[in-house]
Amino acid sequence: MARIGVFVCHCGENIGRTVDCARVAGEIGKLPGVVHSVDYKYMCSDPGQALIKQAIAEKGLTGVVVSACSPHMHERTFRRAAGGAGLNPFLCEMANIREHCSWIHEDREAATDKAIDLARVIVEKVKRNVPLETIRIPVEKRALVIGGGIAGIQAALDLADGGAEVVLVEKEPSIGGHMSQLSETFPTLDCSQCILTPRMVEVYQHPRIRLMAYCEVDAVEGYIGNFKVTIRQKARSVDETKCNGCGACQKACVVKNVPSEFDERLGKRTAIYVPFPQAVPNIPVIDREHCAYFKGRARGMKKDACGKCKEACARGAIDFAQEDRFVTEKVGAIVVATGYELYSIGKDQPAAGLKGYGEYGYGTVPDVIDGLQFERLASASGPTAGKLLRPSDGKVPKKIVFLQCVGSRDPAKGIDYCSKVCCMYVAKHTMLYRHKVHDGEATVFYMDVRAAGKGYDEFTRRAVEEDGAVYVRGRVSRVYRDGDVVKVLGFDTLNGTPVEIDADMVVLATAMRPRKGIEKLAQTLSVSYDRHGFINEAHPKLRPVETNTAGVFVAGACQAPRDIPDSVAMASAAAAKVLGLFSNEMLEREPTVARVDAALCAGCFHCERVCPYGAVEHKEVRDRKGNLLKVVADVNPGVCQGCGTCQATCPSKSVELMGFTDEQIYAEVNALAL
Amino acid sequence: MRVGYYPGCSLHGTARELDESLRAVAPPLGLELVEVNDWSCCGATSAHATSHLLSVALPARNLALAEEQGHDQLLAPCAACYNRLASARHAVACDAALAETIEDVLGRPFPSTVAPRNLVEVLRARLDLLRERAVRPLTGLKVACYYGCLLVRPSEVCSFDDPEDPVSMEEVVTATGATPVAWRRRLDCCGGAFSVARTGSVVRLSRAILDDARSAGADAIAVACPMCHSNLDFRQKALVRRGEAELPVLYLSELVGLALGLDAETLGLGRHFVDTKALVERALASKPGPAAKPGPRPSAPAAAAKPASPAAAGTEAV
Amino acid sequence: MNATLDKTSFEPRLTAFVCNWCTYTGADLAGTSRLQMDANVRIVRLPCTGRIDPLFIVKAFERGADGVIVSGCHPADCHYTSGNYHARRRFAFFKELIEFLGLPEGRITFSWVSASEGQKWREVVNDATARVRALGPFSGYPGTELPAWPAAGAPAPNPAPGGGGER
């Protein structure tokens, strides 16, 4: 027999003024199973809580109902009090007769009637509550950081400095990301490599960071605190343990004309290469697509077509037979920092719904380049050693036209968002250009100049006022080669006149998009992403670096277009969140999770399809002899967040959400019967 | 394939060669053109300048007729007609109140199920047949494909190709064996209906187009609009400067017809102001292409062999 | 609109199934803002609209409710990311079905009320109450006249926690 104690709170005058608390306590006291029913001025006060503890001890209560304010206010308080008296905390519930009753009604009789109803509903629920144990999950205090750009580097360093072990996975041969390609950075014009390379080295040398370059995340299992990650180590064809990065192999390589990815195809590299001299780790990779040895192999040649690098390597580090290897790492948290790539300008688009700007001549007119290519042209480590020379004939361009919002903010092209960084880097480009070509003319076509940020607007003003960039508000309709010049046809919407410019070079500030393949990674991690592929944060304002999957965090431009300061701030925030998680030995979770009755489950897996968290797993049911009887659903309590969508979807009600079971709700509805 | 055919006023007047050439190329391309009974003017350039309702109601009427006569698509070879039909359909689709008004005005239901198609779109959809039956590929002929302003814009109405960088005409020209040239003014305005009212503007605009096509090395300009054709062909005497050679301006269907082995007369090539004879002779001189094999159209080789006679192909086609 | 205006008028009883994170919190906000509203609605708190089974609504009517309110987070606001999207499909089927079965319009109110929409919650409550009051008691619901359970104030005696349903 249930022994329920009911405690009706006056909340000073807050409830008592409108609700006759004594009558509530009296009426509820008549209910079967209620052995104790009292009212008191302030239930949340110490004496109030003492009343509860005393009653539990003296009357042997099996459930407690506190009829007071909203459970959002004090459920924790009263559950703790009940727990303190030896009652399972989840046998204590609240009836909300303040926010939902006394504060919103004036008629004392009606309000009191309603308060009685509300209390009775919860009494009937509590009669069917069962003791629940808080779920405790051990935490693996290692973190996985995916992506070795500036966001990933920052997150890894903050985590490692905070005492956590870190596995940093980068799919390129070197960490550094796009930031390592930049010449100088806004709004201070400090050299990108100068501020980045020390951090890259720090990552390499940090005792708590395991750097895994040229690797990719292949599979992720598990849940917060307990992820098991399978990482693919792509074959470098170079033994990392033997190589000392002397570079002799690259000098010996016979293939020297591979377009360099790092130089955005404006420069060349060898088939065995490190992406750039400051690469970390400084260990080369053989590009098997271009390597003469592997091409010979692919053609079926018996003799080795080449082996110059192997001959040149004094340490015998070249290993043509190397294959992809798989490594498993156990981690407690994951930071996704896969960054961005530039929108494709031409006809070939990576995703349905995106359209290019064929009319801008990118890819057909050599002197039409994108922003990252301009960075390489302006970079001291770039293909022109920092001299600004145009790709077609190597002449110094005297007139450059910059086009902003190529792709961005253009729903007709499939991208309606603002890429955020282009206004700033275009202003930077005009300045870099003028600093290198003093008589150069820079013209910028823009829609708006969005320079919100510390020192940002001042920076764009400087481009105009000190470095003489001409800003034309309007769009460009066509860019084509006309003899020696690149013709730009546009429209000045402030003057209302067409503009025609004979430029030497055109730079397109193309939109930022998430990295190719991010959808697959997001699915692997079961985090959600928007229609562009950007990872969704758990809450746009209050939980900006968490995802909807507990234990998976996000930093940098894979969440939305971000500049360097934003990415770094996000990375540090994500690291702080992970360190906060790691500060617990065990994770405590509310036990309001779903449980499957394997005997009743028919295995239709509608629950799996509706679960927002991927918490539903498949479980085999076997008889004593080990014969497979059926495969049923099983909820992983570490992953389940307790929404209960599975239960409402389950046709046979074979899954129950603890704390909100069908019996409890049935009893609540029943208690409202006339 | 059976397609509703809406010639519009031009194709019965100044653009007869477009009508003739289109009717000639239709059978070999597997098209059955069924002229919509009782069609009326689409309103063209004048209606939308005077009454929005009229500019929607006139095309809507023709679409409704096509619907009643069992068509699901309606070919309007004139770019202006196509644009009006498509615009009207779009306007009605976006505005429920207007849709009701239009049904009142028409006195008949307008379910708007008929899709307007333009010349380029229809030809592009038959590329496989064209390649197969192009017995006289126009190898070596350099063609500037001129879209004008009405064919691909506005993009939400004419969604069949990229509004700023279309490729469909080039695809058709490539299928005829000719080579499309890269040039810039393929989407510029020729001056359109201001031909008479502001001839000076038209001359300036059309001359720029002509100059650009010529400097790109084109032997001919391909068009898909009677208005463009009129400005570039009929006015060309006024456009060219002393000593400059004239540039033949052909309807896309005429080029397709030549490639299919049809003769010049059938295609209406004699109706042009700029002489097309040299161009035609060049085309006829080209060797029968690899596609000239015994196929479903036995008259084709005969046409290629005896180009001067009124070819069986032409007769059969009309 | 105001329950206290006419004491003699029929006072309907409405059961509200709401999600914990948006509507329940929005109703809390209505309370903290002291927004006065009709006293005819009894809230049953659930974690998410995704947890709300049409059977709850059927049962509420069987037990004599004159009207039902279902409310949760707006699309894209779900605390659990997508529970409300699944609920929306379920409710769409249910709503169309009961409409086809002829259940009087206005007995069931579906709404999205966010945690910040205390004002909207008041409107939902008052409007739903007014609609149901105008419709009168839902005595036409099959079986409501059957004495299968005790009258109000003395619900089914249910001895043990974790015990069965009524009986």
Added chain:
Amino acid sequence: MKELRDLATKLLAEGTVNVVLGWEEGPRGVRPAFATDAAAAGRLVFDPRCTQNLVPYLSPRRTQVKKLGKAAVVVKGCDARAVAGLVRETQLAREDVVVIGVRCGGVIADPASPEPLSPATVADRCPGCNSREPKLADHTVGELPAAPPGESRRDVRIADLEARTADERWAFWQDELGRCVRCHACREACPMCFCERCVADKTQPQWVDSSPHPRGAFAWNVTRALHLAGRCVDCGECERACPVDIPLGLLNLKLARVASERFGYTATDDPAVPSPVGSFQKDDAQEFIL
């Protein structure tokens, strides 16, 4: 017919399957056959009397059938959707069943009736059927017969009901559903009702009253229709099984229309097409939500 029998015989002889589920001549018209040998395979028939959907026998809960071993099943186009439904909801692995499709020209509503197929006897779902040749089949036999005769009255009946006032509809359905005796034959005949324990049989708590008074009957029929929303394969078995002739098909059809109009889903024999249960679009219509 010979083609079907030869195929069944061959499948059995080769050992590809242990049993072929089909139809055979019985004392009162055709009946389900579980052919395990050549003799039985030689008795298989297919004609317009083969109204019954045999796919419910493939439910993993039908242990007697399961014991017979690997099965081949003869399906009409409509039945094939049920196979797809079971595959979609992991009740059946596609490779565990051999599907023999029969090209169908419509079946008669009452298979026990001696009348031939005619506009008067045709099952209501057949006229206008667009899946007379199953796509989900390992083998397809027979020539495609002429299209089913007559016209379907289902659309008219739904339109007629929708045109009435809510009160009239309420009265209509209270009358129809009031006849329900809670025999659950509709459930047993349904290929998609494969739960281990139906929610209607759940007693703690008892969501659906078990007695056949109007309250339980209403709750049961609402629940049945909802649980099949977006899952019903439109094979007509529930309505055929109903001993008191409740037009259950109308409820199913109504919800099938909702699935189609709101969620773009139509019952299909392609198991790869996800059902609207368990999926959503962010912009699903929500005009009914304030």
